[in-house]
Amino acid sequence: xVGMAIDIHAYTTAGLEPLTFHELRHTYASALINRGVPLVxxxxxxxxxxxxxxxxxYGHLCETAxxxxxxxxxxxxxx
Numbered sequence: 001x002v003g004m005a006i007d008i009h010a011y012t013t014a015g016l017e018p019l020t021f022h023e024l025r026h027t028y029a030s031a032l033i034n035r036g037v038p039l040v041x042x043x044x045x046x047x048x049x050x051x052x053x054x055x056x057x058y059g060h061l062c063e064t065a066x067x068x069x070x071x072x073x074x075x076x077x078x079x
Contacts, residue, residue, distance in 0.1 A: 029042055029045070029054065029057075029058055030058065030061055032045065033062055034061060034064070035065075036065055039051040039054050
């Protein structure tokens with residue numbers, strides 16, 4: 001595929017390794033979760049019927065995103 005060849009050339013020119021489909025999918029899901037997108041929407045975007053798979057594979061990110069969302073308001077209260 002021409003588009004794929006261009007992408008691979010761009011990656012190698014920049015000194016990067018090409019990403020696989022699954023790496024791109026994981027990055028996309030991680031970015032959504034880190035921005036606070038509801039797991040139901042992330043699951044739909046990935047084609048899952050429910051949130052179980054997303055919770056299994058990305059649950060640790062949900063905890064980090066929650067902490068990051070809570071901390072700024074708490075800091076304002078304490079200062």
